[in-house]
């Protein structure tokens with residue numbers, strides 16, 4: 246029975262992931278998220294239910310629309326798989342507790358924010374700002390208020406500092422206000438000191454991606470690369486490897 250629950254949570258997660266794909270596509274285009282039903286973005290052909298099964302439909306359709314044969318982006322099954330795995334992780338660690346629901350929200354909102362920032366270079370504040378409140382609420386409920394509030398202040402404060410000083414030195418926007426709210430939200434959810442390795446991982450992965458991207462596309466260094474997706478990766482990885490990271494930090498702190 247326990248195994249059945251886990252399989253169910255994973256499948257449920259991939260279905261949620263399918264809905265997150267709808268949000269990522271529709272929010273920046275200001276299309277209603279309820280109506281119309283899913284359609285191919287290329288030929289606008291409605292997607293039938295059996296073409297809308299998470300991950301499996303992509304494999305069965307060999308990654309192409311059944312109507313116009315246009316390639317379907319790999320990010321659709323990827324978002325479904327990642328959401329399934331992250332909800333599975335939440336359930337494995339927290340069962341159906343308060344933490345399960347809060348961290349599932351945390352993972353889902355990071356996926357949506359990252360997807361929208363990646364494709365449209367904008368972070369929807371109407372997700373990250375309520376996210377800050379929910380993160381602090383979680384910390385109050387689990388008696389970690391101090392860690393959450395310091396995480397929020399440290400994360401948001403550091404990115405705000407980079408935004409102000411970077412803008413002063415480079416005379417252009419190096420960090421958006423959206424990045425400030427997003428980092429504050431991640432800090433509120435994962436707390437202090439975990440927010441430090443989260444930002445570190447985000448910067449490292451972001452810099453690596455930026456270098457590879459500039460090399461592969463022969464762009465100049467001025468090409469804007471959204472930071473939100475990397476903050477999302479940093480926040481998720483810091484939470485997944487929390488115990489390993491904390492034991493490493495404390496080993497260094499107390500030899």
Ligand SMILES: [Zn+2]
Nearest residue numbers: 285288310313
């Ligand atoms: Zn099509």
